[in-house]
Amino acid sequence: MKVTIVGAGFAGLTLAYQLLEQGIECEIIEKQNKVGGLIDTLPDENGMVETAANALMSDRNVENMFADLNLNFAERLPAAKKRYIFWEKPTRWPLTWSTSFKASKELFKAFVRGDEEAWPESGESIEEWATRLVNEEFCERLVSPALQGIYAGDIRKLSATLILKSMLKDRPPKGDFKGSVAPPGGMGELMDKLAGYLEQKGSPIQLKTAFTMPDYITNPLVIATSAWNAAEILKTAKPLIAQVLERCESLPLIRAVCFFQPTDDDLEGFGCLFPTKEKFNSLGVLFDNCVFAERSQVRAESWIIGGALNPSALTASDPEVIEAIVADRARVMGSHARPLTYQITRWQRALPHYTCAWEDALRDLKNEPPLYLHGNYLGQLGLSRILNRSVTLAAEIKANHG
Ligand SMILES: Cc1cc2nc3c(=O)[nH]c(=O)nc-3n(C[C@H](O)[C@H](O)[C@H](O)COP(=O)(O)OP(=O)(O)OC[C@H]3O[C@@H](n4cnc5c(N)ncnc54)[C@H](O)[C@@H]3O)c2cc1C
Numbered sequence: 001m002k003v004t005i006v007g008a009g010f011a012g013l014t015l016a017y018q019l020l021e022q023g024i025e026c027e028i029i030e031k032q033n034k035v036g037g038l039i040d041t042l043p044d045e046n047g048m049v050e051t052a053a054n055a056l057m058s059d060r061n062v063e064n065m066f067a068d069l070n071l072n073f074a075e076r077l078p079a080a081k082k083r084y085i086f087w088e089k090p091t092r093w094p095l096t097w098s099t100s101f102k103a104s105k106e107l108f109k110a111f112v113r114g115d116e117e118a119w120p121e122s123g124e125s126i127e128e129w130a131t132r133l134v135n136e137e138f139c140e141r142l143v144s145p146a147l148q149g150i151y152a153g154d155i156r157k158l159s160a161t162l163i164l165k166s167m168l169k170d171r172p173p174k175g176d177f178k179g180s181v182a183p184p185g186g187m188g189e190l191m192d193k194l195a196g197y198l199e200q201k202g203s204p205i206q207l208k209t210a211f212t213m214p215d216y217i218t219n220p221l222v223i224a225t226s227a228w229n230a231a232e233i234l235k236t237a238k239p240l241i242a243q244v245l246e247r248c249e250s251l252p253l254i255r256a257v258c259f260f261q262p263t264d265d266d267l268e269g270f271g272c273l274f275p276t277k278e279k280f281n282s283l284g285v286l287f288d289n290c291v292f293a294e295r296s297q298v299r300a301e302s303w304i305i306g307g308a309l310n311p312s313a314l315t316a317s318d319p320e321v322i323e324a325i326v327a328d329r330a331r332v333m334g335s336h337a338r339p340l341t342y343q344i345t346r347w348q349r350a351l352p353h354y355t356c357a358w359e360d361a362l363r364d365l366k367n368e369p370p371l372y373l374h375g376n377y378l379g380q381l382g383l384s385r386i387l388n389r390s391v392t393l394a395a396e397i398k399a400n401h402g
Helices: 010-021 062-066 097-112 124-135 138-152 162-166 187-200 227-236 237-247 312-315 317-331 358-363 385-399
Strands: 001-007 025-029 041-044 047-050 083-087 088-091 222-224 250-260 271-273 283-288 299-306 341-352 371-373
Touching: 001 010, 010 025, 010 062, 010 187, 010 385, 041 187, 041 237, 041 341, 047 299, 062 162, 062 187, 062 385, 083 138, 083 227, 097 124, 097 138, 124 138, 124 162, 138 271, 138 283, 162 358, 222 227, 227 237, 250 312, 250 317, 283 317, 299 317, 371 385
Parallel strands: 001 025, 001 222, 083 271, 222 371
Antiparallel strands: 041 047, 083 088, 250 299, 250 341, 271 283, 283 299
């Protein structure tokens, strides 16, 4: 039996790798002329430029994969432990004492005691849940910037059930390391190593080939693309599945990597998130050169712009994007410095919007063996969770067809 996988992004490549672990060969079909999908690492005269993810959360699956690929973890820097949220100024903890006390009590009820009242109701948005559970301050100053920084969504629409479930459900096995990890050469190195490993073990990747769905399939077929590309592929052969997938809203996003002359005013840490109320142009910024060693000789920052609340940002020209960043940066670090060099990646359709409407739609989305779906729209956005789904999906395919 040979499995066909459509899409050589993180989902497709890690599934192929997990199928090989189960002794099952595959062929991977990719429409672009390179592997990685959203993920790539580009060179710049001042350092490394990531186009999407810059790291993944470590766990046992991630550690095993890095070991199999003969990949090390990049050295993590101690400054990365400091994370900031902007509330009048960059702060490590934006909540007042009384809200902090109430939040810890209510979160204990929800996450440790599992009280039903503290848990979100089906169809409840993140804004409704966080305000009901604690108060508006908890929602505005902590929950909203933290989730907008990850999901780029609108907290009035983001599904509390989907997001909290994804944190607690199907957790990958714990490993020896905690926190974010990446290869020394950036995330592109991981994708290239995965592709090389698969080719070497007899699972070829066919690039520059847009897959079209045949009328009839006998061998397992996994569509490991975005929801909107999967809808397109399945439109004729599987119209009911395609109609559900079409309900997935996509979010536009910019990742602008900027290199600056280092100064004493530079904030050291993992990065800083911006609450909507503070009216920044960006959703947040990552201080790339403070997270992993040898990312840049100078100050490197990744500014994330766009998302559900600012989709028109994608139409801004490069100089307009840089103006917006310089203005935001002046508020965070008090410096009006302009970047030495920069590279801007625009994703018109970057991420699925995890709305309450999508929570509804997901209930109707089921695998119909030998056809399977895989990707970041099925409940888990982060890479380590996608890898974990690759592990369970490979086992399911083996059980059904092995
Ligand atoms: C700016 C940004 C920052 C992020 N940061 C992080 C982070 O730090 N940590 C983290 O864990 N996650 C992060 N993410 C999320 C993570 O990068 C994505 O969830 C993940 O890369 C999605 O992988 P995928 O394989 O599901 O989809 P994709 O990467 O979209 O891959 C799908 C592939 O399918 C191919 N394809 C589509 N249609 C066809 C067809 N008809 N035939 C053949 N091939 C086809 C596409 O060309 C593509 O290569 C970030 C995302 C963005 C946009």
